[in-house]
Structures are given as C-alpha cells and as structure tokens.
Amino acid sequence: MIDLLRANDPATGFPPSWYADTCALPAPRQPLDGDRQVDVAIIGAGFTGLNAARTLAEAGLTPLVIDARQAGWGASGRNGGQVCSGYNKSQRWLEQRLGADTARGLWDLCEAGKSRLRSQVAALAPDANYKSGIAHGSLTARDFEDEKRDADHLATAYGYTDMEVLEVADFQSVLRSPLYYGGTIDHGAGHIHPLRLVLALAQEAEAAGATIVENTEVTAIETGPHARLTTPTGTVTAKHVIIAGNGYLRRLSWRYAARVMPVNSFIGATAPLGNRTGDVLGADIASADSSHVVNYLRLSEDGRLLFGGRANFSHRFPNDIGGKLHARIAEMFPQIADVPLDYTWGGTLGVTMTRLPWISRLAPQVYIAGGYSGHGVALSGMAGHAMAQAILGQSANFDLFAKIPSGTLPLGPYAQGPMLSLAMAWYAMRDRLGV
Numbered sequence: 001m002i003d004l005l006r007a008n009d010p011a012t013g014f015p016p017s018w019y020a021d022t023c024a025l026p027a028p029r030q031p032l033d034g035d036r037q038v039d040v041a042i043i044g045a046g047f048t049g050l051n052a053a054r055t056l057a058e059a060g061l062t063p064l065v066i067d068a069r070q071a072g073w074g075a076s077g078r079n080g081g082q083v084c085s086g087y088n089k090s091q092r093w094l095e096q097r098l099g100a101d102t103a104r105g106l107w108d109l110c111e112a113g114k115s116r117l118r119s120q121v122a123a124l125a126p127d128a129n130y131k132s133g134i135a136h137g138s139l140t141a142r143d144f145e146d147e148k149r150d151a152d153h154l155a156t157a158y159g160y161t162d163m164e165v166l167e168v169a170d171f172q173s174v175l176r177s178p179l180y181y182g183g184t185i186d187h188g189a190g191h192i193h194p195l196r197l198v199l200a201l202a203q204e205a206e207a208a209g210a211t212i213v214e215n216t217e218v219t220a221i222e223t224g225p226h227a228r229l230t231t232p233t234g235t236v237t238a239k240h241v242i243i244a245g246n247g248y249l250r251r252l253s254w255r256y257a258a259r260v261m262p263v264n265s266f267i268g269a270t271a272p273l274g275n276r277t278g279d280v281l282g283a284d285i286a287s288a289d290s291s292h293v294v295n296y297l298r299l300s301e302d303g304r305l306l307f308g309g310r311a312n313f314s315h316r317f318p319n320d321i322g323g324k325l326h327a328r329i330a331e332m333f334p335q336i337a338d339v340p341l342d343y344t345w346g347g348t349l350g351v352t353m354t355r356l357p358w359i360s361r362l363a364p365q366v367y368i369a370g371g372y373s374g375h376g377v378a379l380s381g382m383a384g385h386a387m388a389q390a391i392l393g394q395s396a397n398f399d400l401f402a403k404i405p406s407g408t409l410p411l412g413p414y415a416q417g418p419m420l421s422l423a424m425a426w427y428a429m430r431d432r433l434g435v
Contacts, residue, residue, distance in 0.1 A: 113382030
C-alpha cells in the first residue's frame with residue numbers, strides 16, 4: 001500500500017503552494033519523545049483535530065494532538081477554502097432517507113459550523129479574509145431545475161433565504177463562463193484562506209492547554225480500558241482517542257478504509273489578473289458547479305484566479321498538474337486563456353460512496369471522523385467539536401452526525417489502485433455525457 005504521507009510531497013516542511021507562500025509558516029514542533037499518559041489523544045492536526053483539542057482543553061482536559069507531518073499540512077491547509085452550506089446531498093435527499101427531524105438537525109449542525117468558523121476567523125485569524133458568497137453553476141438544464149427546487153425547499157421548509165436563483169444571463173454576469181444553464185448564489189456561504197486559519201487554530205489550542213507533537217506517525221492503536229497508541233519514538237496511553245486524519249488514514253484503520261477512499265485534487269493559481277478579474281467573476285465570491293468532478297474557483301487577495309478540480313483516484317499526483325488545470329481554465333474562461341499558472345499543488349482528501357462524511361466510534365473510547373468529500377471546511381471543525389463534546393458527556397451532536405449514511409466501498413479497503421482509476425473514468429464519462 002502506497003504511503004500517502006510521503007508519496008507526493010517533500011520530505012519536510014509544507015508543500016509549495018500560493019497558500020504557503022502567503023503565510024508566516026511556523027517552525028516544526030517537537031516530535032513525541034518517550035511514553036505519555038493523557039486524557040485524550042487526537043490523531044491529526046487539521047480542522048477536525050484542532051477544534052476537538054481546543055474544546056477539550058477549554059473544559060480542563062489535557063489533549064495531546066499527534067500529527068505525522070505538521071499542523072495544517074494536510075487537506076485543511078491546502079483546500080479550495082470554500083465554507084459551504086449543508087452537505088453534498090440536498091436536504092430533500094436527507095429527509096427521504098433519515099426523516100425530516102434528523103435532516104433538520106443535521107442542517108442546524110452545519111449552520112452552527114459555519115457560524116463557529118466565522119467567529120474563529122474574526123477572533124483568531126482576520127487575515128484569513130472571510131468573504132461571503134458561493135455561486136453554484138448548473139452544467140445541464142436538469143441540474144438547474146434541481147437547484148431551483150432545492151433553493152425553494154430551503155426557503156419554505158428551513159427558512160433559509162440566502163440562496164438566490166439566477167437564470168442563465170444573470171448567472172453568467174457573475175460567473176463569466178459560457179458553460180452554465182444558470183445557477184444559484186448562496187450568500188450565507190463564503191470562502192477563506194484556509195492555511196492561515198488552521199495555523200491560528202493550532203496556536204489557540206496550545207494557548208488553551210493542548211499539546212501538539214509533529215512529525216510523529218501513529219502506526220497502531222490498541223483498545224481496552226485505555227487506548228495505547230504506538231509511534232516510532234514512543235507510546236501514548238489515553239482514556240479517549242479521536243482519529244482525524246481524513247484522506248491519510250488507510251494504514252491505521254481498515255474499517256475506515258472500507259468507507260473512505262483517498263482522492264487527490266489539484267489547485268492552480270494564475271498570475272495576477274490585475275484589471276481582468278472582472279472577466280472571470282463579477283463579484284468577489286467563490287464558485288463550484290454540478291459536475292461529478294467538481295470545478296471550484298475563487299479570487300485571491302492579490303487578484304489571482306485560484307482554480308481547483310481535475311481530481312484523480314490514483315495515489316500518485318500526475319506529472320503535469322498545471323497543463324490539465326490550465327486546459328480546463330481555458331475551456332471555462334477562454335477570455336483568460338493567455339494567463340499562465342504561477343502555482344500548482346495537490347492534496348489528498350477522503351471521499352465516501354455517498355459523498356457524506358463518516359463520523360463514528362471504532363470502540364467505546366475511540367472516535368473517528370473523515371470522508372468530508374471536499375465539503376469539510378465548516379463540517380470538519382464542527383465534527384471535531386462534536387466528538388469532543390461526546391467525550392465530555394454531551395453526545396447529542398455526535399449522535400446526529402453518526403446517523404449520516406456514508407456507505408461501504410464495493411471492495412471495502414481493497415478499493416484502490418486500478419479500482420480508483422476505474423471510478424475516476426466513470427465519473428469523468430458522466431460529466432461528458434451530462435448524466
């Protein structure tokens with residue numbers, strides 16, 4: 001099995017990206033040295049793990065966060081930065097499968113997650129530059145009809161009136177691509193510089209009393225009255241464990257690997273567009289679309305187009321990330337086809353069969369969350385908070401999250417390699433055929 005922690009990125013430090021170049025990157029923290037006993041061990045120092053650590057530390061516990069690389073190194077620090085409403089399935093879909101009350105509870109949890117993130121940006125990382133608005137483009141007429149039905153349902157059943165429906169001409173005045181049949185703008189969603197926020201969360205968790213050790217890979221977990229974590233440089237004995245590594249966990253839990261598939265996604269940052277930003281977006285909002293392999297984009301603070309997508313289901317990054325991304329940009333925005341990419345980078349995320357997160361218990365004292373499927377900037381932080389609350393004896397939010405249907409991969413943990421390539425080809429074909 002390929003080691004996703006080392007297969008595609010430099011051996012030390014943060015991977016090169018526009019995000020990394022526009023941050024004051026911290027020096028690495030010390031690795032684990034020897035044996036430790038703690039209240040809670042948290043594996044993964046991204047949005048999920050750090051939100052959990054902060055909640056637990058503020059309650060007086062002694063959480064130890066263990067990261068195989070550095071805090072913010074993974075998907076939390078290199079994603080598209082979109083703070084989305086709801087889930088990768090509509091509320092109508094969730095209601096049909098879980099009932100109206102559970103679906104409403106899950107919606108409220110995501111709304112709380114967005115609010116929590118906005119508060120964190122304001123208090124801890126104003127330079128993360130939260131901006132309101134995500135456009136969602138419909139690539140087919142059928143997609144647009146679904147968009148309109150979903151927006152109407154959110155307004156009538158949930159009182160959510162931040163979703164604006166735009167017919168094709170009005171939508172193309174905002175997202176200036178000829179590919180769309182119309183779409184929506186979610187004014188209650190937004191976008192951020194994710195690496196700045198996750199680095200600030202790490203500092204805040206430490207200030208609250210958590211300890212973070214880096215460059216320490218957990219290689220095994222033994223459960224019992226207390227859990228025991230093994231690493232190359234020591235062991236950790238803990239009353240509770242939170243596992244929050246998202247796309248990097250396949251070696252650690254086969255139950256997780258049977259549900260969450262690692263997928264690579266890629267982002268490019270163009271040269272600054274200057275006065276041509278309006279040729280792409282008519283407002284400073286983010287955008288995504290209805291393709292199965294989602295195209296997502298937004299403007300950076302220095303006027304670059306940050307464009308993501310072109311995922312692959314191989315464990316290896318392709319040799320020419322920039323060429324494929326630039327070709328897609330030229331197809332969507334021929335008016336800026338002459339603008340080169342200054343940065344390209346990739347990252348690994350976790351995807352489930354339903355594209356909904358898997359949040360569960362592996363053992364009475366071991367909690368796990370991941371598989372956010374590209375929808376995790378707000379959800380992941382709320383999941384971490386909910387797992388911490390459950391450890392503190394307040395399990396209502398965790399119990400709601402645990403009802404989300406994530407499904408099991410057809411070949412379980414063996415759904416990788418050629419199977420991942422086949423899955424990628426299937427989704428790409430569906431996009432080309434518009435089905």
